[in-house]
Amino acid sequence: MSFVSVAIDGPAGAGKSTIARAVAAQLGYLYVDTGAIYRTVGLAVRRQDADPHDNASVIPLLDGLSVELRIEPDGIQHMYLNGEDVTRPIREPEIAMYASAVSALPQVRAFLLEMQQSLARTQNVVMDGRDIGTVVLPDATVKIFLTASPEIRARRRWKEQQERGNGESYDQVLQEVLQRDDQDTHRAVAPLRQAEDAVLVDTSELDLEESISAILEIVKECASHERGAGEAGEKVPLPHGKAVQTLVPCGL
Numbered sequence: 001m002s003f004v005s006v007a008i009d010g011p012a013g014a015g016k017s018t019i020a021r022a023v024a025a026q027l028g029y030l031y032v033d034t035g036a037i038y039r040t041v042g043l044a045v046r047r048q049d050a051d052p053h054d055n056a057s058v059i060p061l062l063d064g065l066s067v068e069l070r071i072e073p074d075g076i077q078h079m080y081l082n083g084e085d086v087t088r089p090i091r092e093p094e095i096a097m098y099a100s101a102v103s104a105l106p107q108v109r110a111f112l113l114e115m116q117q118s119l120a121r122t123q124n125v126v127m128d129g130r131d132i133g134t135v136v137l138p139d140a141t142v143k144i145f146l147t148a149s150p151e152i153r154a155r156r157r158w159k160e161q162q163e164r165g166n167g168e169s170y171d172q173v174l175q176e177v178l179q180r181d182d183q184d185t186h187r188a189v190a191p192l193r194q195a196e197d198a199v200l201v202d203t204s205e206l207d208l209e210e211s212i213s214a215i216l217e218i219v220k221e222c223a224s225h226e227r228g229a230g231e232a233g234e235k236v237p238l239p240h241g242k243a244v245q246t247l248v249p250c251g252l
């Protein structure tokens with residue numbers, strides 16, 4: 001039996017996790033946040049006071065490291081580091097930078113690959129990350145590249161942080177967004193890039209509800225086509241008369 005997999009890749013702050021979680025809930029699929037897996041390794045490196053950019057300091061740590069992803073009965077993904085539930089601490093802004101740095105190391109990516117692939121082998125999934133459509137699930141049923149301008153992404157992230165009582169300024173958040181974009185797109189291994197057969201969705205002009213509708217429409221469209229079908233430049237209609245231009249057809 002084959003399962004449906006929806007790969008959603010894109011830069012930090014494009015709304016991937018919120019959108020992917022909502023899409024998965026509507027479809028009744030498992031939602032997998034792969035960024036959380038890299039954050040768990042980032043946290044481990046931080047706790048060991050190791051330099052996350054330095055292969056020689058990080059690789060030895062992988063040996064004794066247990067990184068586990070468990071879906072709790074409420075359907076929420078929890079991350080465990082050596083048996084400890086680290087779902088909350090991995091969300092600290094500092095850990096995002098550690099995650100981004102360690103994710104550039106090939107050994108770290110190899111260490112986490114099978115864990116991600118095995119989840120899609122046994123159930124329908126919506127998986128978000130940076131290299132899901134290009135490396136982790138190259139045969140995903142539907143691939144989406146979700147993006148928005150850096151300024152819009154920084155503003156959204158800044159608002160979220162304000163609501164949580166975090167005091168970073170908008171300019172600081174924008175600098176972090178730009179720095180992470182740079183690190184994630186310029187690394188040698190599995191850099192962030194749009195898969196050739198991914199549908200590009202720019203959420204700069206869309207609110208959350210519109211973004212979710214856009215993805216659900218694309219999933220419906222792509223899953224109903226054989227791979228190889230679909231028209232480039234087709235417009236996916238959205239509420240309020242907006243439309244998302246699908247720049248690349250589903251499954252080239």
Ligand code: DC
Nearest residue numbers: 034035036038099100103129130131
């Ligand atoms: O999605 P996020 O912000 O939680 O991801 C944290 C970092 O992990 C991000 O800067 C890049 C890295 N990452 C990756 O390299 N590959 C993935 N599939 C997911 C995340």
